Amino acid sequence: MTRRGAWPASPEPLPAPIVDNHAHLEFPAGDEPRTVADRLAEAATAGVTRVVQIGCDLESARWTAHAVAEHPELVGGVALHPNDAAALKATGEYDAAFAEIAQLARGERIRVVGETGLDFFRTGPDGHAAQTAAFRDHIALAKELGKPLQIHDRDAHAEVIDVLLRDGAPDVTVFHCFSGDAGMARLCAERGWFLSFAGTVTFKNARDLHAAVAVTPLSHVLIETDAPFLTPHPNRGRPNSPAQAAHTARAVAGLLERELTDVCNAVWDTSHSIYGPW
Numbered sequence: 001m002t003r004r005g006a007w008p009a010s011p012e013p014l015p016a017p018i019v020d021n022h023a024h025l026e027f028p029a030g031d032e033p034r035t036v037a038d039r040l041a042e043a044a045t046a047g048v049t050r051v052v053q054i055g056c057d058l059e060s061a062r063w064t065a066h067a068v069a070e071h072p073e074l075v076g077g078v079a080l081h082p083n084d085a086a087a088l089k090a091t092g093e094y095d096a097a098f099a100e101i102a103q104l105a106r107g108e109r110i111r112v113v114g115e116t117g118l119d120f121f122r123t124g125p126d127g128h129a130a131q132t133a134a135f136r137d138h139i140a141l142a143k144e145l146g147k148p149l150q151i152h153d154r155d156a157h158a159e160v161i162d163v164l165l166r167d168g169a170p171d172v173t174v175f176h177c178f179s180g181d182a183g184m185a186r187l188c189a190e191r192g193w194f195l196s197f198a199g200t201v202t203f204k205n206a207r208d209l210h211a212a213v214a215v216t217p218l219s220h221v222l223i224e225t226d227a228p229f230l231t232p233h234p235n236r237g238r239p240n241s242p243a244q245a246a247h248t249a250r251a252v253a254g255l256l257e258r259e260l261t262d263v264c265n266a267v268w269d270t271s272h273s274i275y276g277p278w
Contacts, residue, residue, distance in 0.1 A: 003027065003028075003029040003205065003228040003229060003239045003240070004029075004030070004031060004037065004094050004239070005028070005030065005031060005036075005237065005238045006030070006031055006238060007030045007031075007032065007034065007238070007239055007240045008029075008231065008235035008239070008244065009235075010042050010243050011044050011243060011244060011246035011247050012049045013045060013046055013099075013244065013246070014046065014047030014048070014246050014249060014260065014264050015047070015260055015261045015264060016047065016261050016264035016265050016268065017047050017048070017049040017050070017251065017264065018048055018049075018050075018223055018245060018246075018249055018267045018268055018270055018271075019048070019049075019051070019052065019267060019268060019272070019275075020050070020051045020052065020223065020224055020225050020227070020242040020245045020269035021047050021052050021174070021196045021222040021223060021224040021271060022052055022054055022077075022115070022150065022176050022177070022196060022198070022224035022225070022226055022239075023051050023052065023053055023174075023224070023225050023226065023227040023242055024053070024054055024055075024056075024060065024227060024228065024240075025039060025051070025053055025067065025227065025230075026053075026055065026060045026063045026064070026067070026100050027073075027227075027228050029227070029228035029230075029239040029240070029241070030239040034241075036067060036071060036222070037071070037243045039071045039227075039242060040071060040074075041220075041225070042068070042241065042243045043073075043241065043242035043243040043245075045243070045271070046243040046244075046245075047246055047264070048242045048243055048245045048246060049073065049074055049243050050073055050074075050075075050271065050278050051074050052074075052076070052077060052111070052112065052275060053067055053068060053075070053076045053077070054072045054073055054077045054078075054079075054112075054114065054115055054150065054269075055076065055077070055078045055079075055104075055154075056078075056079050056080065056081035056084070056114075056115050056116075057081060057084045058080075058097055058100060058101070058243065059164055060268065061078035061079070061100075061101055061104050062104070062195060064076040064077070064078055064104075065104050065107055065110065066211035067080070068107075068109040068236075069109060070111065070267040072278060073278065074096050074109075074278075075109050075110070075111045075112075075275050075276075075278055076107070076109060076110045076111065076112075077110065077111065077112035077113065077114045077115070078101050078104045078105050078113070078114075079101060079105075079112055079114045079115055079116040079138055079150075080094075080097055080098060080101055080115055080116065080134060080140075081115060081116070081119075081133060081152065081189065082116065082117055082118055082123065082131040082135065082152055083119050083122050083123050083127075083131075085116075085130060085131060085134035085135075086123045086127035086131050086134070086240070087127075087249075089127075089130040089134070090127070090130070090134070092100040092209070093103070094099055094130075094134065094227045098134070098137055099181050101141075102141055105141060105145060105147065105257060106145065106257055106258070107149045110147075111147060111148070111275040111276055112142075112147055112149070112150050112274075112275065113141050113142040113145070113147055113148070113149050113150070113170075114138070114148075114149055114151065114152070114173070114174070115148025115150045115151065115152040115176050116134065116135055116137045116138035116139075116149070116150070116151065116152060117131075117135055117151040117152040117153050117160055118132065118135060118152075118154075118156035118159050118160050118163070119131065119152060119153075119154040119155070119156065120137050120154065120155040120156045120159070121154045121155040122154075126202070128146075130165060131159075132159070132167075132225060135160075135163055135165055136163060138172060139163070139164070139167050139168075139169070139186075139272075140167075142170040143170050143171075145170075147170075147173070148170065148171075148172035148173065148174055148234045148275065149170045149173045149174065150174045150176045150196075151167070151173065151174065151176055152174050152176055152177075153175060153176075153178075153179065153180075154179070157179075157180050157184055161184075161187065163255055164191075164193075169191065169193065169260045172194070173191075173193045173194065174193070174194045174195075174196055174222065174274065175188060175193060175194070175195050175196060176196050176198075176224065176226070177197075177198040177200070177211065177224065177226050177230065178195040178196060178198075178209075179209065180212055181209075181211060181212055182208070182210075182211040182212050182214070182215045183210040184212065185211075185212035185213075185215050185217075185277045186215055188216075188220075189215075189216055189217055190252055192220075193214050193220070194220050194221075194222055194270065195212070195220060195221060195222065196223065196224045197209075197213060197221065197222070197223060197224070197229045197248060197252055198224050198232075198248065199225065199226070199230040199231050199232030199233070199236070199240065199244065199247070199248055199249060200230055200232075201213060201251050201252060201255070201277060202232040202233040202236075202247055202248060202251040203233060204233070205256075208234060210255055213255040214255050214256065215254055216256075218258060218262070218263065218266045218268065219270060219273060220270070221244050221252060221256070221263070221266065221267065221270070222267060222270060222271060222274075223248050223249050223252060224245065224248075224268050225240050225241065225244055225245050225248070226240070226243070227239075227240040227241050227242055227255065228240045228241065229274070231244055232244055232247040232248050232251065233247065233251075234247070235247070249263060249264060249267065
């Protein structure tokens with residue numbers, strides 16, 4: 001999977017550092033190759049000095065385990081993406097794959113189990129049961145290891161929440177790239193779950209998402225890129241990188257009607273309380 005096009009300009013530096021809570025630095029991106037070190041250096045100049053690198057299939061999970069050992073700016077998360085989990089179950093390869101994920105998740109610099117959850121956009125009804133079973137496995141793994149859970153939720157809001165309520169969510173649960181409305185945001189905040197907002201929140205037509213941000217307590221707000229995807233305005237459609245989280249932070253500050261420095265400091269503190277020291 002690639003994201004082509006010219007790399008966008010680096011944003012104006014933030015007044016205080018933040019953490020990009022979800023990125024995929026293993027994916028090729030951009031017309032001109034940039035190393036992980038290049039992207040992390042650019043991010044630091046924009047005020048994005050820490051990144052949670054997510055590997056959500058076996059190959060990228062292995063890559064993540066090596067990357068977090070090589071780059072002190074990174075900590076990691078590993079899981080089987082719901083679409084991959086359904087495909088692996090169909091071929092009988094899921095159990096072995098999940099066993100390897102469970103072993104990788106025990107790494108000291110692997111701080112989160114994720115992204116896992118449900119995706120009813122790309123996987124049809126025939127795969128829903130398999131996704132749900134895999135989601136429950138990842139919830140159990142996060143609880144066993146005492147690590148946070150990062151959730152992928154696409155076109156499955158009610159079903160994701162139902163699984164969390166039935167199984168009991170891990171002590172720390174993060175909705176990666178939150179895409180629900182204000183009602184869902186309130187429910188999540190009441191349960192103590194964290195909402196991570198990506199570049200989609202900068203889109204002018206994302207009214208439900210804007211309303212969701214506005215009702216979320218700052219203490220439960222996180223910022224992410226999902227790089228190289230979901231590039232924020234004004235660079236929508238071009239390759240994303242951790243530096244671009246600065247645009248999202250500014251948009252979130254505006255929607256919350258809070259000072260940008262306050263938002264940066266809160267995101268920094270919350271991220272470290274969730275993932276621990278880098």
